[in-house]
Amino acid sequence: MPRPEHFQALFDPRGVVVAGASSHPGKFGFVALHNILANGYEGEVFATNREGVDVLGRPTLASIDEVPDGAADLVFVCTPAGANPELLRQAAAKGVKAAFIASAGYGEAGEEGRRLQAELVALADELDLLVVGPNGQGLISTPSSLCAQIVAPYPPRGRIGVASQSGNFVSSFMNLSRHSGVGVSRAVSVGNAAQVGVIDALEYFADDPETTVGLIYVEGLPDGRRFFERLREVTARLPVVVLKGGATSSGARAAASHTGSLATDDKVFDGMCRQAGAVRAATVAEAFDAAAALATQPAPPGPRVAVVTTVGGWGVLTADAIAGSSLELLALPDDLRDSLDRLLPPRWSRNNPIDLAGGETKDTIPAVLEAVVGHEQVDAVILLGVGIQANQGRMEREGPFYPDHGLERIVGYHDRQDRRYVTVAAELSERYAKPVLVATELAVGDPDNAAVAGVRDAGRYCFASADRAVVALDHAWRHERWRQRRGLGSRRPIAP
């Protein structure tokens, strides 16, 4: 079975060979080479093509035999299934340690395909080669600037490690990564998972210094019991977010036709995740929200949440969402109420949610945040209502009167203030080692809004709504509680 050095060759290769490179821009063999070359990979890149034609203006090799010994330790395979055994033997002879097989025509393709897949695994074991796939979309590894996949996008560098039984979900998560700025360390689509599956990648992530959160998509599990035991080992070291297809019986039927794997009763799967300390998410958005919270926020030390909102309305719905979670809406302690009384005009809510009722002057919000985040009874904070002024500023900047009538000055002021609020939120979160989540639908509506951009620039994740922030925080707290109850200590710290 593959060892860590094999996964290291997969994710941080010295050099890469694209086998089956094509000069036709519609072919995987073209796209794979294009994506590796276009995203800044610094190792040496070789391409093979049977006819030896140039691809993307580069010469190709007729065979992998022509690659210098030891120059590449990863081969990205786009050749037809029948050609692959010979190719892998040649690759192994050149010192290649890992192969990603994008080729189809294996286990998903009937009796003959299953036979080829079994032979592929036997050959990989014989050659001491890690084989990922077949029928997968590829992998990315941002520490090595490696985009070895036949789809877009290439996400920013970050700490989320993705492993998926479906390549399309890798793309889903990376689209959200690119949009939010919360980056990915490694991502891999395991395809038919012939030799290694999602759990093998997760085990590598658990000891990978580049990764602080695992994010996986699974449909069927051939050995559920073993998966559970291995998952529990991983979650003790690395929080893991699980998205599962086939949760309902109709979804289960779709899964069976997709990967030929058995789906399982959802209650059993759900209990298994909770017992293993994994975060089970119901949707792509919920899964990425949870992963982003785990990757960018300190672990909540307890369940008590303070909600800070610049104006009313949002706080009420957030309190409702908290009531339906494992979190608690903190009853405002007297000393904190006194501190806030000194900072705010009398119309503020005097309760939690802490509704400032528009009562802020230049330095009010940073001062309130400092008092709330720093209070010993507060375990986590949700900050709402930022970006409003910058949103108005955008309308003024784009309107017919800008920059006259004092608009240039006020728009600049609002942008600076909104950016300052979220920057302070991130700084306080770090200083007091507590989550401070910022939520506004401007995360989707206007990613260039100063508050949203400020969250992104602070390395944080801007939640698209308060209820989504509550769900993500709930997941983070449940995971932390799972650790606390089992004496495991806090999860590994977030890293820049």
Place this chain on the structure above:
Amino acid sequence: MTHTLSEAESKSLLAPFGVPFLDERLVDTADAAADAAAAIGGPVVAKLCGEAIAHKTERGLVRLSLQGAAEARRAAEELLAAARPEDGPVQVLVAPMVRATRELIVGLSVDPQFGPTVVLGVGGILAEAVADVVVRLVPVTEVDAEEMIDELRTQALLGPFRGEPAVDRRALVAVLLALSDAAERVPGLVSADLNPLMVVDGEPVAVDALVELADAPGAA
């Protein structure tokens, strides 16, 4: 293939692991049923019991609220007379009549993918519609069991309820651990159902039990 044990056999298999049952007597005759009712005191329940009898309620083989020895004798006579040849050897189970407004279901089943699992759910006639069920894989630890109880959606049912005290969570944890323990130690244990697990003055007590065992290799 598998076979089910009688209610009495199911209970005697599970009791040593710490599953709480009522003070029950298994008798062969109507006279012995009368004696048992007198010894237990208070209202009793009589059920016809045999390996091949699984659906007692549907066949009317459960008699409730029997007051004293005479009523117990008459009920036992009727039950024994209602036995069919295909039921095989039968006995009458005499147990104290307990009243509970809260019913839970606790069970053990083998999942094809994940192996033996312990299941905790809200019971009663609406159990299937409510579908408030939590599952864990064997072995279940004490912390796992506590988390199962916490995860039931119907938490109000576990607190003080209609004049009855809150459910004794430690006792409920012990039931879950008992089934997990049984799953690990009883060879061929395929499933077990404690349905209902009644909450009597806050204490869980299994009123019925049904155990299914895998046939020994070579058995017909």
